[in-house]
Amino acid sequence: MGKQQRRFTADFEKEAVRLATTSGRTQREVAHDLGIGLSTLVRWIGRSRDDAMNAPVRPPAGEDVAAELKRLRRENEILRQEREILKRAAAFFAKEGSR
Secondary structure (H helix, E strand, O other), rough: OOOOOOOOOHHHHHHHHHHHHHHHHHHHHHHHHHOHHHHHHHHHHHHHHHHHHHHOOOOOOOOHHHHHHHHHHHHHHHHHHHHHHHHHHHHHHHHHHHO
């Protein structure tokens, strides 16, 4: 007489993964509270990560693309300025250190 295998809905699985990844509690605690095995929860988390990695990245629609491009260009300019400041600071301190 083997143990009956329980079936869980996709919604239950997603909620369990969400709890395990965002609640700040250990996977063991979450699995125990939900009444599932730790290995089951770990398998679900792995599957969720695999699905997220393999999911196609959808580009934002029309206006969103233009806004995103504008934001990224602004961010890129700020990063260029920060890099230039750091270069100057490194050169200054290298010069001061040799005195």
